[in-house]
Amino acid sequence: MFVENKIFSTFPFEKPFSKEFIYASKEGNIGLIGSLLKVNKFLVFDFDQTHKSALHWATIRSRYSVMELLLNNHSDPDCQDITRKRCLYYACSNHDRKAVDVILLSDTALTWG
Numbered sequence: 001m002f003v004e005n006k007i008f009s010t011f012p013f014e015k016p017f018s019k020e021f022i023y024a025s026k027e028g029n030i031g032l033i034g035s036l037l038k039v040n041k042f043l044v045f046d047f048d049q050t051h052k053s054a055l056h057w058a059t060i061r062s063r064y065s066v067m068e069l070l071l072n073n074h075s076d077p078d079c080q081d082i083t084r085k086r087c088l089y090y091a092c093s094n095h096d097r098k099a100v101d102v103i104l105l106s107d108t109a110l111t112w113g
Helices: 018-027 030-039 041-045 054-060 064-072 087-093 097-104
Strands: none
Touching: 018 030, 018 054, 030 041, 030 064, 041 054, 054 064, 054 087, 064 097, 087 097
């Protein structure tokens, strides 16, 4: 039913397993992330109480494999947290060139110009 698999959440951790999904992204648990995405592919759009997505946390913690998996599953690299910061901001502020490359070279990255 569409209501159960709502694409975008309006509240933190709204979907079942979203806490586990975001925590797995923080910890770099690729296996659990993959399993949870099979249950609900829209978990990539969920967020925590600071409106950080799993991609935000993977970027902040330099979990490059997780970032690639999330981006390959249509996670939005342009989404903003509660302070209006995007994933690319965190990659740049951490001087994490590899994270910048993962985001900008992904198929989901926005191109300007």
